[in-house]
Amino acid sequence: MSKFTRRSFLVTGIAAGAAAGIPAAAHADPGPAQESAASSASLASRGLRSDPFTLGVACGDPDSGGFVIWTRLAPQPLAEDGLGGMPARPFAVEWHVYGDERGRRPLRRGVAVAAPEWGHSVHVELEGLPSDRDYWYRFKVGPYLSPMGRARTAPHALSHGSALAMAFVSCAQYEHGYFTAYGRLAEERPDLILHLGDYQYEYRRDTYTIPGGNVRHHEGPETESLANYRQRHAQYKTDPDLQAAHAAAPWLVVWDDHELDNNWADEVPEKPEVPQPNFLARREAAFRAYYENMPLRRAAIPRGVDMQLYRRVRWGRMATFHMLDTRQYRSDQGCGDGYSDCPAAADPARSITGDAQERWLLDGMRRSEARWDVIGQQVFFAQRDNNAGPAKITSQDAWDGYVASRQRITQGWVDAEVRNPVVLTGDVHAHWASDLKLDYDDPTTRTVGSELVASSITTGGDGLDSDPAAHPYLTINPHLKFYNNQRGYVLTRIERDRLTADFKVLPQVTRPGAAAHTKATFVIEDRVPGVQRTYLRPVDPSAARTPGIDWIQETVDLETKRP
Structure with a gap:
């Protein structure tokens, strides 16, 4: 590990940032320290009487030289005003980056400003770090120290790196x-986590229920104001399993609909027939809170x-991860x-993406x-017809409602001879695996890509384990190869030479600890x-080529069902 002898500093620009209505910059660049500038701005920790790091820490958007590290100060995270119990003034937040998990090899440090205008959130962009390795980070305000988080830089642009x-x-x-699924994911210690939307839900308590009743409850009303969205994000982030997943690895995040309003499309709310003159103000509040958290x-500052x-x-x-936004620019759903x-x-x-x-x-x-x-995105990409007859009955909120968009993009990667196009999807609260086609109505046409769909972390409750081959969708749509309705990741x-996907499931989420x-x-x-x-199949120990090997993995062609 290379040692850094120059101290990093913070380019704050507090006055300019406040005047422009944007948060102060927090870039970690080589140069003289400016901790004194923060002190002179009266950003001491006075007024904090309890731990402000109740929402944990997070890392995101890694590249070959750095990443973003995040926290938000909130000693009273569920405060109804959305301010987390923080005094209405800026605070100086120290940040530290280490080369080891115990914090014994400091590499970078600096001071960021947590301003009330941006929910006392902190976003520090690290640059100039060696590529393809792990780092650890944490924050400090006065006597209070945040948990330690793990970060990672991507491989150099000319290197494949390791798996x-x-x-x-x-x-x-x-x-x-x-x-619980977030906690189990944290235990996997991946290099990178993609969150494909519906990070939080907008509903007031018991509006969206599961059979038997909800097991936990939302604080506050349906989210419409900035205070509402800040409070809801904070409530989710107080969950220890979610905090563990954020601390375990860098994340790439994109939203779907519930971060704002169910099934919204551009400037159109879920129920356009109901007058909602405040919808654009609600959208602005949701976007601001999303960035803050x-x-x-x-x-990405809104x-x-x-x-x-959307970004790469x-x-x-x-x-290369092409992270899409299929909400902000889409045409309204055509038939509901x-x-x-x-x-x-x-x-x-x-269009579901918009022209640009x-x-x-x-x-x-x-x-x-x-x-x-x-392609990291939100809604089901492959055709998913639920009718065995001649009529095509599909979800108008997914790519099936925007067939020309899907066709242009699929044809685009075919024409570009993209080596391995893979679409990753969320939204539908079940695991799926699918072949992608240019013509879904003719199952004999060649396959031109792959789609993997993650189930929900909790949405829908426990779900059911079932025979994936018995699902009627798989019979009607032969390009759909797998289905499971349990929660997981x-x-x-x-x-x-390959991408291997393990569909992880939990037997229940209505009780913790699965x-x-x-x-x-x-x-x-x-x-x-x-x-x-x-599949894993048992091996006769007497016939095994390698002593001690009891199982071997074999790939099965899903058309012929043969190894």
């Missing part, structure tokens, strides 16, 4: 269960009702939000030199689009 352990999750309704870079969330994150030459045979779904003028984001994605895939091009291992196990494993081979299921 990438990446997990992805979605849909955590606090009332529907305990966040997530480990996002400065480029500007009124707009927030730049490169993991050396192994993988549910399942229907909707003529508007095929209208080429309608679509061009950005297609250009990025054309230019990509990565082994794996991974997907843990992947990305290597040069263990996670692998329900199914799928493999995507390099340059072989489509998912292949793998």
Whole structure:
């Protein structure tokens, strides 16, 4: 590990930032220390009588030279005013980055400003660190010390690096269960975690219920104001399992609908027939609170009702993550939000990404030199018809409601000869694995990509274990290869020659403490689009080539069912 002899400093720009209505910058650049500047601004810890680090710490958006580290001060996190019990003035927050988990090898340190205008959140962007290695970080205010978090830099742009352990999750309704799956994910110690939306839910207590009743309860009303959203984010972040998952690895986050309003589309709320003159103010508040509570870079600072969330994150030459926003720019759902045979779904003028984001994605895939091009996004990508007859009954809130968008993007990666396109999805509260096609109505056409879908962390309650082959969707849609309706997450291992996905499930979430196990494993081979299921089968010890090996893993072709 290289040693750093120059101290890092904070470029605060407090006055300029406040005047512009944006949070003070917090960049860790080489140069003389400026702790004295923070002290002269009367940013001492006076007035804090209890631990302000009740929401934990987080890291996000890593690149080959750095990452973002985050915290938010809130000694009383559930305060109704959304201010977390903090005095209405800025505070100086020390940050430290280490080369070891015990904090014995300090590498960087500085001072950031937690301002009341931004919920006393802190976002520090680290730069200039050696690539492809682990780091640890924490924060300090007065006598109070935050938990330690783990960060990681990506491999150098010209290096594949070692195998990438990446997990992805979605849909955590606090009332529907305990966040045990987050705790189990933290124990996996992945290199990177993708959250694909519905990080928090907007409903007031007991509006969205599960059979038998909710096991926990939301504080406050349905989220509409900035104070409401701040309080709700804080309530979720007080959960120890969620804090553990944030502290375990860097995250890449994108939203879906519940971070604002169920099934919203651009400037249209869920129920446009009901007058909602405050919807744009609600959108602005939700976006601001989302930035305040997530480990996002400065480029994501919201500007009124707009927030730049789609972005590209490169993991050396192994993988490029194209993180999409399928809410902020989409056309309104054509025939309502549910399942229907909707003529508007095929209208080429309608888009789920918006024109600018679509061009950005297609250009990025054309230019990509990565082994794996991974699209991290929110809603089901493959066709999912629930009708065995001639009518096509599909979800209008998913890509099925925007068929032309899906066709243009799929054709775009085919034309660009993308080596390994993989779509990652959340939203539907169940595990799925799917082959992607240019023509879903003709199952004999070639497969051109793969989709992996993560179940929910809690949404829907415990769910049910079932025979995945018996689900009617799999019969109607032969490109759909796997289904499971338990809660959990997907843990992947990305290597040069394959991507392996373990679908992890928990037997229940309405009681805490459940263990996670692998329900199914799928493999995507390099340059072989489509998912292949793998099985462990027992081996006769007398016939085993290697003594002590009791099981072997084999891949099964899902068309022929043969190894």
